[in-house]
Amino acid sequence: MEASKVIHAIYTDDDVLMSAVKKVKAEKHHIEEIYTPFPVHGLDKAMGLAPTRIAITSFMYGCVGLTVAIVMMNFIMIEDWPQDIGGKPSFSYLENMPAFVPIMFELTVFFAAHLMVITFYLRSRMWPFKKAENPDPRTTDDHFLMEIPVHDNEESLAALLKDTGAVEIKIVDKDEDAH
Structure with missing residues (x-):
């Protein structure tokens, strides 16, 4: 022992x-x-x-967010319910892509940030209601x-x-x- x-x-x-x-x-x-x-x-x-390899996972999560944004906007704004907004008809995704750049950026950041935090907590084994493993409370001060x-x-x-x-x-x- x-x-x-x-x-x-x-x-x-x-x-x-x-x-x-x-x-x-x-x-x-x-x-x-x-x-x-x-x-x-x-x-x-x-x-x-x-x-640490958290930066690699962050990049992969950002790529997932960008893909979700592109697929989502193509489906919503081009295929499912095309709308004539401000005199600009939605004929194709490529013609309207400049208007979609802010959404692509935001979803890339959203997916990267949130999934990276979840990955960090799971990798560190810090799930809800887990008892603290700190051996001495003075180390928090x-x-x-x-x-x-x-x-x-x-x-x-x-x-x-x-x-x-x-x-x-x-x-x-x-x-x-x-x-």
């Missing part, structure tokens, strides 16, 4: 946290998670996380928490974290913490 133990190191400054992450990674320790009250620039690179798994190296890891500027170090059993 030793693998279920983690060490929580609390930091009070983001610059100290950033240098601590670099030192811990240099010592070949795996950082499970870092909880911060605000985004820390460069932290993902320092932790060695893979780049002004503290930073680094979580590292412990594998029979509690003393050396605690000493390393103390040297990096941690103001508080706690060893926690993840199984007990989950209940």
Whole structure:
């Protein structure tokens, strides 16, 4: 049951946290998670996380929105119920496309934004009524928490974290913490 133990190191400054992450990674320790009250620039690179692919999904969702806009406007304004608006008859989609550009733009942005947010929440496993996984409420205000798994190296890891500027170090059993 030793693998279920983690060490929580609390930091009070983001610059100290950033240098601590670099030192811990240099010592070949795996950082499970870092909880911060605000985004820390460069932290993902320092932790060695893979780049996000949310921009690719955003582009694909925008393409879906553009396609929906084109198909919708062609059906509504050209095929189903063509109207003579301001003396401009609706003979073909291409003749009227300049008037449809704002709608195409808006639906592209609408689909990209909304589907990207839904994708982010699902990918982050943040669905409605989910219990918060934050191990220390102070990390929502002004503290930073680094979580590292412990594998029979509690003393050396605690000493390393103390040297990096941690103001508080706690060893926690993840199984007990989950209940």
